[in-house]
Amino acid sequence: MSSPSKLPRIAYLTGQYPEVSLTFILREVEALRDLGAEVLTCSIRRTPPEQHPGPAEKEAAATTFHVLEVARNPARLLAAQAYLITRPGRYFATLMLALRSGAPGIKARAYQLIFFIEATILARHLEAEKVTHLHNHFVFGSATVAMLTSELTGIPYSFTLHGPADLFEPTRWRLDAKTARAKFVSTISHFARSQLMFFSDPAHWDKIRIIHCGVTPALYETAAGPALPPRSPDEIRLLFVGRLAPVKGLRVLLAALTELSDLPNLRLVLVGDGPDRARLEAAAAPLGDRVTFTGYLSQTEVAQALQACDIFVLPSFAEGVPVVLMEALASEKPVIATQVAGVGELVEEGQSGFLVPPGDAETLADRIRTLVGDPELRAAMGQHGRAKVVTDFDIRIEAARLATLFAGAAGEDIRPAPHARDGDR
Structure with missing residues (x-):
């Protein structure tokens, strides 16, 4: 394992969390916490009770920050704008990024404005929680929110690309822009990495790494x-x-x-x-x-x-x-x-x-x-x-590889060496 270095305070974001079909994210979060990382979970929307069949899912649902629930509260929504407008340069630059990084058409532009509003809510929450790195799973709307939140706050962000759905509409979801602005991108396979290389500038290929999803054998x-x-x-x-x-x-x-x-x-x-x-x-x-x-x-x-x-x-x-x-x-x-x-x-x-x-x-x-x-x-x-x-495919080892990326200690390895905690050397 690589030498231990300090892990950032991490926020995890997805469109819906926890969810029965996304138990691998829950396991990844748990494994990172076992390594000593502080991980806050965030979700754009709350999932229904049927998505929480076990105690781990129920606990995750109870402790996750839900962006849309805050956005629907007028007072909290206005408070987020008042808080962020004190840095007008970042605020309006992010708004312009939102408008120019979407697909063509009025409907697409409306969605980009929604993503911007969601990003303002998340930005205030992350700064209040002193988060120093934001990680998103999948490349859809929540990844756009992550990119805009990073622009609003200066908090670096990364994302995990899975596939195949991540790759269905690479232009609509601006894989090129998200990769360019990310600190790193985690892909789950050589195949997924190759596809992201196809849709991104070669100048950014060195930040595309492979971290498997995993299980606890x-x-x-x-x-x-x-x-x-x-x-x-x-x-x-x-x-x-x-x-x-x-x-x-x-x-x-x-x-x-x-x-x-x-x-x-x-x-x-x-x-x-x-x-x-x-x-x-x-x-x-x-x-x-x-x-x-x-x-x-x-x-x-x-x-x-x-x-x-x-x-x-x-x-x-x-x-x-x-x-x-x-x-x-x-x-x-x-x-x-x-x-x-x-x-x-x-x-x-x-x-x-x-x-x-x-x-x-x-x-x-x-x-x-x-x-x-x-x-x-x-x-x-x-x-x-x-x-x-x-x-x-042991989740503990794969989470340790991901932790190496969070700690900024991955070097040039496509498959980073696992991060070691203090006392593990």
Whole structure:
């Protein structure tokens, strides 16, 4: 590990926090705090109670600063403007930055003004809390707010680029400007880094680093609990965990399961919820009790569900480097995933699982059949996958790498050495 140096007082910002699908951010915050960092969490909007299934999410919801709640209070909104207008040069320069860094059109300009107002609220909060670094996850509206807040206050900012959605509209979200103004940019994979290099000036490539999302491997060593229904001795259980949305390719998985009708003991459990649930339930109805929908589960329950499955399947049309695949591999489960974006940087074909073409139900069914019929292969893949996660995707190590960036001690390494706390040398 690198020599310890002082960490700044950090604020984390996202559009919505905490959220079931963003547990990796919660883990990152917790790991940074374990390193001794002071981390305040901020969210543009408050998430509903169903997004807080476990105690960690409930505590995060209770302690997070919510920008829009303050902005909707006229007195506090005016107080923020009165506070910041005392530095008119920064105030109006930031307003002009907001107006010129948006997409063309009246609607886009209106959104930029909203982002500016949100930035004034956040700026006053961060200065009151003596924050010295602002970090944002994703590149959408909250990243614009982070950039404008940095301009208002002089507090340096950074952001994490995930993908694939981060890369859908690079011009609209001005990846070039955000990268140019950021102290550094964290990307979750070589693939994501290469895409940001494509959309940014080469003069700023040296600030684009790779910090993996990660998991705590020890959480996935426990025995199965009551998260899923009891299983028969000869059942082979497939598991999917994620948002029930079209991008996850679940209709392809249901089609593959239909092709495997000659395997009567094969069952599929879908953990999660989302806008496509009702349509997926209708599509799964002909499969009867071979498909179970559980809704959202807490982090602990997801870990229990992983222990109670045999094969993990993620048939998505688009992904970054999915944390849920790390969780499955940490649970020593073989995985079948689609060959998209950075997935191949985690799943090693034929070693920890299989990579299949997106949208290809026939190949997906074939790989499921292979694993169903070979328990020894399943065990070997599970062991290989866990070793990969322990080495390259442990959240404690990845947070320590990120801390090195926060401390300004990363040098030129694309993958910074982990930050060491005082007394750890």
